[in-house]
Amino acid sequence: MTGREIRLPETGLVVLVGVSGSGKSHFARRHFKPTQIVSSDFCRGVVSDDENDQSATGDAFDLLHYIVGTRLRRGLLTVVDATNVQTKSRQRLLALAKEHNVLSAAIVLDVPESVAAERNAARPDRADLPAHVLPRQRRELRRGLRSLGREFRRAYVLDGVEEIDAATIVYEKPWNDRRELTGPFDVIGDVHGCRAELEDLLTGLGYEIEHDARGRAVGANHPGGRTAVFVGDLVDRGPDTPGVLRLAMGMVEAGQALCVSGNHEAKLVKALRGRKVRVAHGLAESLEQLAREPEEFRADALRFMDGLISHYVLDGGRLVVAHAGLKEEYHGRASGRVRSFALYGDTTGETDEYGLPVRYPWARDYRGKAMVVYGHTPVPDAEWINNTICLDTGAVFGGRLTALRYPERELFSVPARETWYEPVRPLAAAPSATGGGGQRESDFLHIKDVMGNTGVETRLMGRVTVREENALAALEVMSRFAADPRWLVYLPPTMAPAETSSLPGYLEHPAEALAAYRDKGVPRVVCEEKHMGSRAVAVVCRDASVAAGRFGVDDGTAGALYTRTGRAFFRDPARTDEALARLRAAIGAAGLWDELGTGWLVLDCELLPWSAKAMDLIRVQYAATGAAARASLPMAADLLARAERRGLDLGGLRGHIDRRVANAARFRDAYARYCWDVDADGLGGLGIAPFQVLAGEDRAWATARDHDWHMDVAGRLADADPTGFVRRTGSLVADLAAPDADTAVAEWWEKLTAAGGEGMVVKPLGPFPADAKIQPGIKCRGREYLRIIYGPDYTEPENLERLRGRSLGRKRSLAMREHALGLAALDRLTGREPLWRVHQAVFAVLALESEPVDPRL
Template sequence: MTDNDNDNDNGTGNDTEKSTGAHRTLLVTDLSLVVLVGASGSGKSTFARRHFKPTEILSSDFCRGLVADDENDQSASGDAFDVLHYIAGKRLAAGRLTVVDATNVQAESRKQLVQLARSHDVLPIAIVLDLPEEVCQTRNAARPDRAGMPRHVVQRHRRELRRSLRGLEREGFRKVHILRTEEEAEHAEVVLERRYNDLRHLTGPFDIIGDIHGCSSELESLLGKLGYVDGAHPEGRTAVFVGDLVDRGPDSPGVLRRVMSMVAAGNALCVPGNHENKLGRYLKGRKVQHTHGLAETIEQLDREDAKDPAFREQVREFIDGLVSHYVLDGGKLVVCHAGLPEKYHGRTSGRVRSHALYGDTTGETDEFGLPVRYPWAEDYRGRAAVVYGHTPVPSTSWVNNTLCLDTGAVFGGKMTALRWPERELVDVPAEKVWYEPAKPLTTEAPGGREGRPLDLADVQGRRIVETRYLGRISVREENAAAALEVMSRFAVDPRLLGYLPPTMAPTATSQEEGFLEHPAEAFAQYRADGVATVVCEEKHMGSRAVALVCRDAEAARERFGVEGPTGALHTRTGRPFLDDVALTEVILGRLRTAVTAAGLWDEWDTDWVLLDAELMPWSLKAGGLLRSQYAAVGAASGAVLPGANAALAAAAARGVDVAGLAARQQDRTADAAAFTDAYRRYCWSTEGLDGVRIAPFQILAVRGRSLASVPHDEQLAWLDRLVEHDPTGLLQVTRRLVVDTGDEASVRAGIDWWLEMTGRGGEGMVVKPLGALVRDAKGRLVQPGIKVRGREYLRIIYGPEYTRPENLERLRSRFLGHKRSLALREYALGLEALDRLADGEPLWRVHEAVFAVLALESEPVDPRL
């Protein structure tokens, strides 16, 4: 067995069971392939039934019966074992203990089972029933189905077994238990033991600390910042070290002493890094190259020998006992050194240990002569968060529920820790550059923040996007295909498309007479969610517009890699808002002037800003919709209803009783006129930018910071400054009113404000938690905004006659659940996109979340909601 195959996740050894007289305790790893070995009649099936669940046992006899309807049909053995191996593979892949009940006395049959165990990275364990021949012959004679079995069959089984006994461990079995008498087999006890890497019962809280590399002073500073005193945390938190404690830095022995003492005291856990693995081999007397900082560690250990001769042996034992990775917190967290795909979590093999220590490489080398690492994190879709180190990055960020904590402390970067389950990052700067890196720290790691072009595989097929605020969000394949059509044909330059706004949840259906929507329900919902204060913002009847404004062309080129544009102005589906590129630049220029005049570039410490806004008039972007849908209804009503009214009036003049019908037609005429008036309020002529207005209502993100969680009163104060410093009149204030959801008078004032605004023809308002990003008492994400549309505006949406009592009654049964779910999912994806964009993550990472918003938009939801 090579050093790289030496996995400490479980013990090995022949006859490792404990024994007391006839009583034998057989230790079996809880996830393993148990192979029963013994001659026919040795009692394997009886033993299996006594110690294992029926579903855990795969019997060759039973599989023969499956394929041949006769458990003793030896001609069906080939097919039977194919079935057995297939089922065993499925069970092992699912992480289930599996027991193979067959004679298994031939080396070739055992070889296949050992290979099966290795292919699923579980331990093969042999339990041998080496009972005397006469016992086996007697038992076979007592069984009707085996009474005629020739004696030489058992004799052959016994010979093959005896030849195999000494070599079972060499065949690959990690544990071998041998029972030689009926009494031993009768009194044996199988005890399942937890894998050493399975610490799911430990739920933390944890402080996971990245690569240290001998930087003992920085480690002490970080532990102090995390709240540890003399290696212990007063609140009982547990430190978890991701390895690479040693090499390169000034004091590897000091780091080892601190970590070893914390582990021994039960205050810390530690997994090995590749540098510990190499040091461990050196301490065992193996021949290793003294490179990559090992020479410095050896020199430091030599100096320690004079002070503490036993220390070197203590280090060797400590490293030898380290486990490749740990599964923690009920399976929600995995910690290792170099990262680990989901299929290896909790598994035990040389392959698992190798990946945990070294990661995987593409076989190529970069311009610095270092191996190019395979970006496994890009493909990771596991439920457990994987926290690791190994590959230094300038700053860390989550990638598909994985996080690299090696931020290059020894190279002059910083030392970083993750508080779990808080997911809070804590770091301290390096005191100096202790070791010059072969590769500049500003060159970023694959799978982390290194840029690469967008790839079709990033968005094709069913996707699962990991978000910080709502966990895993799935995108169906058909929705992804629909989004791909829009994105590839109509969207702005993807480098400038960092965010798509979510759909907005409507308020609960009102029971107020004459109303389908009313503010009372929105206030009540937020009160039930525990939101005490909300802000009501005027809803402008325009088209949603997202504006990316860069300080200048250089800023656009540096951050977004574009030549020429200084930003973008796009719709909520990512399409350019205006076909006129020059006119778009004029709008961006006016926004830029306002930001500059308000002094916000310096206040935000940024050279770009992303805003969410309404651009008016509605007719500027929705002209085609107006002509084909709304104007057509108004024109048809104007053409038909006057003639019908005239005919009814003439009939009445002749004495025909048409009063009821005439009244209904008059009501229809009034409804049609109200419909036309409703949509015309939001339409006016523009020439260039004359008549165009933009009402910004949220600052989304700036360099280094997502602002989506900034409370709305602060947001609106910034926006008021923007409007104040706009000399062109392009920007328009968003009116607002703060409401206390628990105060009846305040709620009444909010309702009256809405009634007054919509009575003048306003579209309505959006009610938002003043604190922006809010969770309820159960930790669930609260709707970021609820739209409450005016009575006359809804006439545009539902048709001229929707206010009639019979129509309102039908509409009140509208189903809002899917729309609300969609709004929350898109909101979480939008927040994720903003975080990734602000953190400077690569384009493909930002677009994963942006694309998912667009894909969810193709889910079937009533478009009127």
């Protein structure tokens, strides 16, 4: 016999209904994946170790409902294998489907009682099933069939064994799921009957408008293959609702556009069907205009509007279009609740001074990955709030008709030809998403964004987890000491040192750094001078207008300079302004604004001298140690010299003390090299050495260009600054296949460190092997600088041998994770993601700094 076709949603709830022995489990195994099936027998076994223990039924169904709810929340097809013959037993399952806004379907396996009894008798675990059970279940099944069609969106009754065995399953994708459409799209805001403005907008976007024999617009094709997407509210208020419908309907029918329903379409459909509605908010104008159209057109328009769905999920789930917006948990779901939210949004139940409902600001709390584009509530200007944007800029009220180009994230608008309809609330009085100081509430990082155990997603290392105790420590620093968070777009990562050297007298040496990259298959490296200063991140805007437009900072400042822990570098804002002015002038003189096509840059730098920021540390930790050693050790050496003159055998103790005296002097000289006087107010004595261009408008230069390019740009900045404030960072490129590479690099490093330099950082140059995890940089510090880190006597043989056992694994892991997070912050910044998403990665870098890693590394 021909099998009956059962059409099921790809995601949703499927409830199998049938008496014991009707073949539900066999049917489920035939048609569904094992992971999709939630069986009451299995759950009973989980909670009691016996699938037939009826005393465990209550706990088993608690577990079953928990599993079903979890799967439905995650958007997974879930098949419930239980008798489900009682209406009451199905109600909780249906409530779960409703709670998670998914479709439900029932499949009834109706077999003769004799067949069920024979099957049960053949099963050892059911051989003693009481005789009254099957008749009772069958009576309950027959009673329940009457209401099945009202309970479920779809209900199928398979009558008899042959029909059950011949049935086939066909899955249907939700109507709102158009993930296969990748665009590019032009999402168009509320048109409200403004046909002329719609034609102006489409023409400006590059569409070629098609006209019928009477000259009416009936379609619009884009030569570049773009697709228009209407956010709804095509109708009401404006002068030509039929003209807008005719154009939109033609575009949708020809595959040139998509359209979701707006609340005005929903209301107009009710009015055209003769249902009682309040004729207000422009509905009268639409009814009057449509009354002048032929009956055939009205029927087509009604059919079109009635068939519009609540929202579309596009581009692999990266774009969602809904008239009034949509919360993340509603994306791709289907229920009355979802449709209501998509059409009307969410309200607080209050009304404003104009008598209009106060909308709940769902976009402020939005944390979804998909971009949500919507309209519904007119705003003076389209504004990004988190990853959402409202495109209703009040064309019918004399504002503008606006479209969003996707994926470019570019806005395009045309002005209204006139004010067609007077708004109840003036456009200028539209609710703003910004708080004090121009910062949007959506920019704020919520505690739940960082305190969960889900981690931060990165391109390089997947999900990077931040422990709660580390997040708490970072929260304390951020909340009390951080610079203006709008500038806090990046924190630099730590770096791991080279493998411990086996060369006599050395703890670190270039040979190990080069070998590490050579072993990973890296062809070339660049060796960069490591200035002994304090790490500084500079965000430099071309002018205050760029700062206000791009970063939302409207206090007249045009950038920031902060430390690697996110604190403002200078307490005096005037010094910061002067430092940024010199950097800004150097960027302009080097021609980088135009060359890089940006009005702002983020630079990774070292600010010199070390003492400018670390004087308290030097005074307390290093100078005190040096002073104590220089005071006590010469006295001890003098006493030993006198004892030796008296003929006492000191067993080499005097030589040891003499070496310690010399080491103490070297220790003092080592840190003193990085300390000099600077002006208390201005920039006299200070210098800044950029070594990487991190980001600019729409481009993360940290990954877009190799490190030799960054060194070239850094050199150009130094050359362009006549004041000497911008310092050069020396560098050397080495081909790791060259036979003299190690010697050349070692000689260059020795020259740097002999002149008082801290050392160097070795960074890889591409192309990189695809299957290797590569450190972003390896630091190789000089012998005398390490004396500051490990103490005056670290070069003594017994100390050096002990230090060779230092463990670098945690430091390397930390460096890789922080680097991945830093790049994630830059990707999100240049991708114009909401500031809280940038801060999520920035905050994680600071949190990881609390991990228990030897700070000397």
